[in-house]
Amino acid sequence: MAKTATTDTEAHVRPGQASLVKWVFWPTAVIVVGLSVITMIKPKLMEVAFQSITSWITSNFGWWYVLLAFVFVVFCVALGLSKKGDIKLGRPGDEPEFSLMSWFALLFAAGMGIGLVFFGVTEPMSHFVEPRPGEDVSGVISDSTEHGGEVATTTANRAQSAMATTFLHWGFQPWAIYVIVGLSLALAIHRRGRPLSVRWGLEPLFGEKRVKGAFGNVIDVIALVGTVFGVSTSLGLGVNQITAGMAHMGWVDESNPWIKYVLIAVVTACVLWSVLTGVSKGMKWLSNTNLVLAGGLLLFLLIVGPTQFLLKEFVQSIGYYLQNYLGLSMNTSAFQGDSGEAWQAGWSTFYWGWWIAWSPFVGVFIARISRGRTVREFILGVMGVPATITFLWFAILGGNAIYREIHKTPGYESIIGPDGAVDSNAALFQMLAQIPGSAMLIVGAMLLSAIFFITSSDSGSLVMSMLATGGDTEPRSWIRAFFAVATSVLAAALLMAGGLEALQAASISVALPFSFVMVLLAIATWKYLGDNVRRNEKLRREAFIEEIGEAYGLESEETGSVTKKSDTWWRGLRK
16 A cells, blocks of 8 residues: 555645646646637537537447446445445544534535536426336327316326436435545545645545645546536526526526526626635525525425425335336446437536536545544435435425426416427426515525625635645635636536536536546445455454453463554544
């Protein structure tokens, strides 16, 4: 095993004093700025290019994304159930920095984002209207079901399948992906005293020399580019939804593309003001406010909506999801031809790519807040808490929409458009418009998206700057400002080149190279934890022999091999 630092201060980058890692920053800047400029100059050409890239990756690597996401879940479960799960993310005497409830709250915050607001109604309704090709839910949606009456079998099957598919995309897989990056970083910074940079997660596999050199630079470039594109995708989704909400209220003309660009500029200006003036408390206040807004919206919809139905649907959908988990997780639409491939590109392949692109961003956050936790606690907390809250979110928002579509509640106006499709940008507002206090709810939902937009850009620029400086937790303001502007410009460029399809293509594309890095991170983590388990067992055996020798006045060759340092270390660990 490669030599590691003996104390945190020996390896950690001092806040605010790290220089730019030129071979990480400049290649990333060239890729991001270059692609943004080309896309803005030739949007139609790039739109065709993005479509071709998406088609090629889905055709040739869609199965890889599906398999990898499932394997990561198995990997996390195996780690949690093994002796490796007992290892602490820190030194023997380290205690958790946050209480259990505070830690859960922070994990919940990590799980919330623009995506949940954007897809909360859109995804369940989209799957309800147009199920995955090959799903055994044939037939039309019943329009004869009265309020509170029995639901036709075909309609019920569509609704159940829609919720299970949504749970698949937002459940265990994304958080297992985050665990792979987060756990490798947590071990690096809390146990080995390394800087907060993705490259150091590979140290157990490749050694310190390679990780410090050109190989490590390549790894960080891949991670950094993926993070930029992942955050840009979220920003693009957010501005699409905010524009749709403003159009729904009659404030703007949604067909005017400049509305979106102005929104991006305003949000970027807010982030730059925060970065350049150092007003971090304002961002923390916004983050906390958004959690309250999200919780308030969820509770209000649960109480005002069909409460008993939503609670039943929540429980039943989790059961159906777990019952069909293997089949759902491994479904690649292999027998559905072009229609199956198109569905995969728009949903599963996009999601797995998006989560992989986002994983350095989320991984850095959950690694930093998890000092003192065991590997088992880390896996259970990261995979269990956010997934459960996410299930509840979709059950209430999506369940409200599906219930009203099925039962045709008084005054209901269908979310399904004349073309038989769901407007992904406006679906949330169309549902909220039919609930008491709709105007307040719609404004609140727009505010929710806007704050998520601002906080995602702000925190995203921080993580990107940390990666570009080799792990500096307080990077210089101009570096953060650059990444805040770069992600916003890239989001605007992608919107010019096809909107949602371009955003999806970006995530799918950049995730491919980082997916192989994640495989290496998983292998390195398994190796490092395995080495620690073997070392701990050896120390346990030697300490036991020494205690027996002390108790009965016996001596052995093995007793003498226990140094005072290792004995002290083990006694602390055992306590």
